[in-house]
Amino acid sequence: MYHDIANDIIAKINDGTFDVKLPTEQELTSQYEVSRNTIRRAIDVVYQRGLLRRVQGSGYYVNNQPSASKAIMNLSIGTGLAMHSPDSKLTSKVVTFDKIRVTHAEARLMRVADNTEMWRVVRVRYLDDEIYNLEHSYYPTSVVPVLTVDAVNDSIFEFLDETYDIQPTSSEDYVSIEALTADQASPLGQQPGEKVLALSQLNFCGNGLFFNYSISQYVYPGMRFYFHAANLSSN
CATH class of the missing domain: 1.10.10.10 (Winged helix-like DNA-binding domain superfamily/Winged helix DNA-binding domain)
Structure with missing residues (x-):
């Protein structure tokens, strides 16, 4: 409610x-x-x-927002929530949806044990029918036993909230400029080597329980990131 x-x-x-x-x-x-x-x-x-x-x-x-752009990514809660107009529509085209066992390198990124079973979702996202980003996301099956096709095609976080009462409470975010690989460039309609904004996130819920890792490359025109920090000092 x-x-x-x-x-x-x-x-x-x-x-x-x-x-x-x-x-x-x-x-x-x-x-x-x-x-x-x-x-x-x-x-x-x-x-x-x-x-x-x-x-x-x-x-x-x-709070006054920093731009009139309809594609501002809000990192304050750590989930990469878009601050676009309510009239705008965010849709997805699923490239890959399967279960994997993470490699040693992947496990280090996610801070989980080698060979941990994960849901893997790769999808291209569109904002008002224009390519927005390419998203690779992972969810441990120990925390998310079931992930449906409908959720993957729509909003995974809404599904997690409604099904498992999982809401993000903290995250670690890393924003960078990266050159697209051939595998990343193709679904985005870009050339390999093109430099774009990238965001990697570790998302946690409850008592610091890890439930999601994602890495996304953004190609939407005018893309910006917003972060609000509160001074928690008692002095």
Whole structure:
């Protein structure tokens, strides 16, 4: 329930309904007809995504976004959530969907044991029918026993939330400029050696439980990354 409310608040921030400040908790409680605790959990999700700042005694204010681009990747929560317009559509073309046993090199990247069984998903993603990125992602079968074709073709993270109550709580992100290999360039319609933005992520849920590793190459025009840092010092 609170995730649905969080998503609705995010949509209202993106479309300008909430452009300066969120309504009070009491107003949101009345609007969504839920408990104050549910509203607080929803606000916490939005806050973690870097869209809000809290002013003591005054409430939650909307952070100004750094660009009008419809393809800003929000790294504040660590899942690479796109901050494109709610009217935009993100779709997928699956290249590979199978189970593998990770090699020693792959295991080191994911910090798991050699030969760990993983779901492997390779897909090209499109934003409004224009190529967005090439994504290689991996999910340990010990954490995600079942991964469906429908989920792979749509939103894997939504499936994990709904099926296993898995939500990302922390991540490690690495952004770089990389030259495309021939295998990467072909599905992206690019030339080998073309330099693009790349993002690798380790995603964790619950008590630091690893559930996903991904590496993506972005070719969408105007692609940017956004990160919001909060000062947690008590001084």
